[in-house]
Amino acid sequence: MEIQEEKQVIEKGEFEVLADASYIDDRTQVLNHCDTFSITSRSGDILPLGKEVQGVYHQDTRFINELRLLLNDQYPVLLSSNIKEANDVLSVDLTNPLIALPDETKLPQGSIHLHRSQLVRNGRFHEKIEIENYLDHQIPLTISLQFDGDFKDIFEVRGLERERRGIYLGYEQLNDRTLKISYRGLDEVVRQCKVVFNRSFSTNESAGRVAFDLQLEPKKLQHIEYSLTFSQEGGSQDEVDYWQSRHANASDLDRGKDYLPIIETSNEQFTHWLNRSKADLVSLMADTPTGKYPYAGVPWYNTAFGRDGIITALETLWVAPKLSRDVLLFLAANQATTLDESIDAEPGKILHETRGGEMVALNEVPFKQYYGTIDATPLFVMLAGAYYERTGDMDTIKRIWPNVQKALDWIYQYGDLDGDGYVEYQHKSKNGLTNQGWKDSHDSVSHANGQLAEPAIALCEVQGYVYSAKLYGAKLAELFNETAKANQWRKSAEKLKIQFNKDFWDEALSCYVLALDGQKKPCRVKSSNAGQVLYTGIADCEKAERLSKTLLESDMYSGWGVRTLSQHEARYNPMSYHNGSVWPHDVALIADGMGQYGYPHNALKLMTGLFDASLFINLQRLPELFCGMDRREGEGPTAYPVACSPQAWSVAAVYLLLRSILQINIDNSKREVSFYKPILPEYLERVVIKNLDLGNQMVNLELTRHGKDNMIGVNWNYEGNEWVLKIIK
Structure with a gap:
């Protein structure tokens, strides 16, 4: 996906997630809503231990990095931990360990039941704690909660070191129910977390720690509720309690579900995969001024990404056309209008990503409004054309037609750097992305000997996107009686297809090469990029048949899905981010391409592999990626340590996989x-x-x-x- 593996130093322009940022081993639980998400332990605590990724994040800042619940200064015993099916609440059951009471008696383990219910809503984190005593006599018990906040920018959490940080302003007790934790950043913005309880705490034993001295009567339920509200200077939020936010979230989820139909199957596990994917996708659909937009993924990409949003929309277009409309409107509103090399912006270019946070405000990273993507612009045109074909929604097309034209103008004026007919990239931003395709880690484009390709780089799948964009652009131009443009774009697409199949096809590999480098030398490696060529229709039919077979050979197909890079290649590493791993969205695009060319059984093999993988994965939630090791009998796929989950284009993959074997096409113009x-x-x-x-x-x-x-x-x-x-x- 984007900006992933951030272990490279900023001077090299790389932003990769450190492997040390892994949270796989911690068996964490994730909740998300719009610009806010939480990563907690299974007990519901937030512990600044190990990889130090746990926390509550809002607008790319980790406000809270510590939350501990204690019973008489001891940790409770975990019984169970579950994310509810609607993906809105973390439900945790706990009990007490053996506890020495003040009267020197012992509280037997398992006497007290605690139930924690946690949820997030944009700008807030809520918890409800229910406590019940199952003994036949009264029990004195002190429940304490410890809070702390480090206010780290998400890029710091991901591994980028900073020479200086702002000033931690510490705690302030506003009254017997309210605490405030604050931080002034180097951007002079004060970020704060207000903690508000539904009852008075009896003591504030130390900074950030509150306690409740309870007398637990037999079989009588007591509860403690609190809310964390996040704000920054110049903005504030009204106080809202647990139940208000829970009802509001439920209403949001219902509205989000209206975007997608109900799909039921004869296989309960497959139906559950669909339902889980639907709930995850809805949870990532943030409200914007132009409608819903699917944020890319939690934790690292909980914001709007152009490429991810478009591909998620394409995956779901046949079932959720309203989401495609909203994605188009959002990206049109954020299309680049000026030339600005500091953010890789050029007129007509479509957004790569947008970010908040202190480091963005200080230009320590260039991603406040960043355009360093080579494929989002042709993908935008593809989506516009496919959306009109699916819906016949002329009102939306009229609204974005100027943006579509500007995107196509960008392809000709800025995308083709040397005038050879191919769209290439070479980053200009000092701290921008070196590689600007979907595989954007620094080492993702190489030659057969492992040597990294020098720019400007023309990726194979990007030429397919451009081909499809020109054809769709021609169809849309005809709606506006712009015959000259339609003819120009259509002829240009036909020429590109002939040229592409000549220059990118490699007979020995039975595959399209990954890319052409700056010297127009082919990167003769087998990669999944070639499979995405099928999705766009640019492949000659005979080559498509051979490529479909190539991608299912043992060096490319792991048993779970198509690897990003063949096992035979010099840079192959199944634990690498882009050089041997398996990405569900990538596999889904390849599968649908196979189906389009008339190879549904090949597509079915890919769908079955990912369905089987889902059965081994927690919640049946396909992550951003997993490792590319060969499938082993009786075992699930090997997790990638810093994969996002949920991830929009991964959870949406099931819809495109189903389409790949059905090849359902809804054509509004033909009413067919x-x-x-x-x-x-x-x-x-x-x-x-x-x-x-x-x-x-x-x-x-x-x-x-x-x-x-x-x-x-x-x-x-x-x-x-x-x-x-x-x-x-």
């Missing part, structure tokens, strides 16, 4: 719902899609697998004769 060579596996004999949006009405589709020949029957409840259903076998 068609299936191209659809298949269903034995483990998925029936799929029901409820409330699929066709614009004029919501319909239900039922697909059923029949017999050994895998014949697919399709029924729907469409009322009228305006739309037609078509199956191409």
